[in-house]
Amino acid sequence: MTPPPAQSATLGANGMPVPSEEPRRPPVLSVGLLGWLRANLFSSWLNTAVTLVLAYFVISWALGLISWGVINAVWDVPGTGAQVDTSACRAIRGEGACWALIGEKYRFILFGLYPFDEQWRPALVVVIFVALYVVSAMRRFWNRWLGLVWIAALTVIGVLMWGGVFGLRFVEQERWGGLPITLILSTFGIAFAFPLSILVALGRRQTSMPAVKALCVVYIELIRGVPLISLLFMASVMFPLFLPEGMNIDKLLRAQVAIILFAAAYLAEVVRGGLQALPRGQYEAADALGLSYWQKTGFIVLPQALRLVIPPLVNTFIGMFKDTSLVLIIGIFDLLNTAKTSIIEPAWQGFGIEAYLFVSAIYFVFCFAMSKYSQDLEAEFNRHRRR
Amino acid sequence: MQQGTARAGEAPTVRSGVAAGAKPMIELINVNKWFGALHVLRDVNLSVSERERVVVCGPSGSGKSTMIRCINRLEQHQEGQIIVDGIELTDDLKNIDAIRREVGMVFQSFNLFPHLTILENCTLAPIWVRKMPKKEAEELAMEFLTRVRIPEQAQKYPGQLSGGQQQRVAIARALCMRPKIMLFDEPTSALDPEMIKEVLDVMVELAQSGMTMVVVTHEMGFARTVADRVVFMDRGEVVEVGAPTEFFGNPKSERLKTFLSQILGH
Ligand SMILES: Nc1ncnc2c1ncn2[C@@H]1O[C@H](COP(=O)(O)OP(=O)(O)OP(=O)(O)O)[C@@H](O)[C@H]1O
Ligand SMILES: [Mg+2]
Numbered sequence: 049m050t051p052p053p054a055q056s057a058t059l060g061a062n063g064m065p066v067p068s069e070e071p072r073r074p075p076v077l078s079v080g081l082l083g084w085l086r087a088n089l090f091s092s093w094l095n096t097a098v099t100l101v102l103a104y105f106v107i108s109w110a111l112g113l114i115s116w117g118v119i120n121a122v123w124d125v126p127g128t129g130a131q132v133d134t135s136a137c138r139a140i141r142g143e144g145a146c147w148a149l150i151g152e153k154y155r156f157i158l159f160g161l162y163p164f165d166e167q168w169r170p171a172l173v174v175v176i177f178v179a180l181y182v183v184s185a186m187r188r189f190w191n192r193w194l195g196l197v198w199i200a201a202l203t204v205i206g207v208l209m210w211g212g213v214f215g216l217r218f219v220e221q222e223r224w225g226g227l228p229i230t231l232i233l234s235t236f237g238i239a240f241a242f243p244l245s246i247l248v249a250l251g252r253r254q255t256s257m258p259a260v261k262a263l264c265v266v267y268i269e270l271i272r273g274v275p276l277i278s279l280l281f282m283a284s285v286m287f288p289l290f291l292p293e294g295m296n297i298d299k300l301l302r303a304q305v306a307i308i309l310f311a312a313a314y315l316a317e318v319v320r321g322g323l324q325a326l327p328r329g330q331y332e333a334a335d336a337l338g339l340s341y342w343q344k345t346g347f348i349v350l351p352q353a354l355r356l357v358i359p360p361l362v363n364t365f366i367g368m369f370k371d372t373s374l375v376l377i378i379g380i381f382d383l384l385n386t387a388k389t390s391i392i393e394p395a396w397q398g399f400g401i402e403a404y405l406f407v408s409a410i411y412f413v414f415c416f417a418m419s420k421y422s423q424d425l426e427a428e429f430n431r432h433r434r435r
Numbered sequence: 436m437q438q439g440t441a442r443a444g445e446a447p448t449v450r451s452g453v454a455a456g457a458k459p460m461i462e463l464i465n466v467n468k469w470f471g472a473l474h475v476l477r478d479v480n481l482s483v484s485e486r487e488r489v490v491v492c493g494p495s496g497s498g499k500s501t502m503i504r505c506i507n508r509l510e511q512h513q514e515g516q517i518i519v520d521g522i523e524l525t526d527d528l529k530n531i532d533a534i535r536r537e538v539g540m541v542f543q544s545f546n547l548f549p550h551l552t553i554l555e556n557c558t559l560a561p562i563w564v565r566k567m568p569k570k571e572a573e574e575l576a577m578e579f580l581t582r583v584r585i586p587e588q589a590q591k592y593p594g595q596l597s598g599g600q601q602q603r604v605a606i607a608r609a610l611c612m613r614p615k616i617m618l619f620d621e622p623t624s625a626l627d628p629e630m631i632k633e634v635l636d637v638m639v640e641l642a643q644s645g646m647t648m649v650v651v652t653h654e655m656g657f658a659r660t661v662a663d664r665v666v667f668m669d670r671g672e673v674v675e676v677g678a679p680t681e682f683f684g685n686p687k688s689e690r691l692k693t694f695l696s697q698i699l700g701h
Contacts, residue, residue, distance in 0.1 A: 332542065333540075333542065334548075337559070337560035338564045340532070343564070429550075
């Protein structure tokens with residue numbers, strides 16, 4: 049085959065070798081969508097059969113979901129509050145979703161018993177939390193100001209939730225509920241548990257300080273050895289017994305401390321895995337340069353160790369985010385508990401699927417964002433490994 | 436053991452003959468070290484003067500690495516004295532820090548920090564240990580990177596460089612601390628043959644500039660041309676010390692003769 053004259057002319061002018069042949073295209077059936085389908089779904093008779101059977105199930109399930117969730121769904125019911133008439137929903141139980149529940153109860157699910165007229169405050173708190181996450185996620189904001197931003201944001205959140213200043217009505221902690229509780233427990237949980245876990249993991253490796261090491265080992269093993277539920281019980285029931293008469297620490301705070309201690313023990317082991325994976329030569333090079341222990345740890349050890357364990361770290365964070373829902377057993381109204389409570393009225397009994405789907409969607413959004421972000425972070429951090 | 440002590444006793448005489456009057460930068464006096472029950476350094480005596488270049492060789496496992504790692508306290512000796520630049524190495528952390536600031540080290544496996552750029556590798560310690568302003572540290576780093584002939588790689592990461600380039604960066608990184616002494620532990624052993632020369636060339640230049648150097652290496656060509664003295668270690672003992680001509684031309688101990696015939700034989 050002779051090359052097209054135009055092409056050979058330009059190449060010739062550039063002094064490049066003239067290709068003897070135009071590049072050949074791969075066969076149509078091996079590339080693109082068609083190629084992919086052929087290779088992965090229809091490569092043999094067996095494969096084709098499996099594909100068709102699975103496709104049948106997936107499609108019929110999806111159709112069922114659409115007819116339940118969209119076509120047959122009840123979006124609205126007459127009346128409200130105690131006068132609500134849910135007979136329309138009851139009539140199609142099992143065939144259509146009762147989204148009217150969410151329309152009626154979403155404020156309760158999201159904000160619990162927080163005074164209805166003041167619910168713009170927890171709503172604003174949720175917005176601030178999300179903004180805080182977004183800002184913290186961007187690497188160009190990773191500087192000393194970020195710490196101040198956090199302190200400022202958390203202060204504003206405290207003021208908004210409690211009130212009692214700036215003309216805001218005081219709302220006692222017992223009335224907080226829903227999404228802000230979940231976000232408070234998990235944000236403070238991670239913000240304190242993560243640094244604590246790093247210290248514990250470092251402490252566990254201090255062969256030269258046996259007392260510190262023993263303390264860290266005991267802490268990790270003790271906390272990991274008990275279920276979070278029992279820690280929460282201890283925090284809510286037993287802990288006050290040890291306090292002096294008249295002194296009372298807020299229930300939410302006690303649950304928060306239990307969550308922090310629990311998560312830190314798990315995270316410490318994850319961090320330790322990263323520390324162990326770091327070659328000894330890195331420590332030696334840092335020592336030989338005269339870096340102090342904390343310089344070595346902060347500049348050499350942790351940056352490398354932590355980026356090695358981003359996947360298990362985020363795994364633990366996600367687990368922790370969802371584990372905050374266990375506080376419902378000590379009577380704190382987090383998101384899951386408000387969902388559960390929202391269907392307690394006789395009119396709404398039996399519509400658990402809708403309520404739980406609604407909160408599941410909220411949990412999913414946060415967890416999926418964490419997961420996605422960790423993948424980006426990993427790719428970004430591992431840039432230096434690329435050649 | 437008996438023989439080792441006798442040999443070690445001779446060492447100072449040899450040294451004073453070679454570098455009479457020069458100020459000692461490193462002094463190891465009857466140094467002993469054990470790893471568990473394993474006696475890895477046996478009554479080691481060695482003195483290195485200012486601007487002196489000492490090459491250490493010996494069979495694998497003879498304690499060469501352990502000895503030079505004791506000089507900057509990457510390993511801890513259990514008996515004897517190690518005095519570096521007039522400061523004795525004890526448990527006192529201040530002394531250890533002071534010595535590490537004056538002693539640079541280059542490792543067989545480079546040990547660059549993979550998450551930092553070449554420039555950051557070089558400026559980290561000057562900025563944080565020497566408290567040098569960032570700009571000044573960067574200029575200094577560029578100066579040394581130019582000296583090891585890789586200034587154009589400054590913004591890359593270690594993983595993007597060849598072994599020889601990485602080892603030259605490691606040398607520059609150590610030099611950025613402006614050490615008085617440089618320790619090399621088999622700096623070319625992990626390199627492909629075609630990269631060994633580029634690293635040795637840099638080391639030869641460094642030697643010519645008057646740096647006090649202790650080099651563990653099997654590159655006998657380097658020992659011949661650069662070393663003031665060559666030290667032979669075997670089974671934790673300093674068996675023989677001498678100027679290169681004497682050392683290679685007229686080895687005294689049987690152990691050194693065997694070692695030289697093995698290493699030079701092929
Ligand atoms: N951290 C350690 N723990 C226990 N034993 C060790 C340790 N480091 C070294 N050794 C042992 O001490 C002895 C001396 O080791 P060293 O690394 O100093 O030898 P070397 O002369 O540098 O050998 P090579 O030429 O192989 O590098 C060897 O027997 C080695 O197995
Ligand atoms: Mg060695």
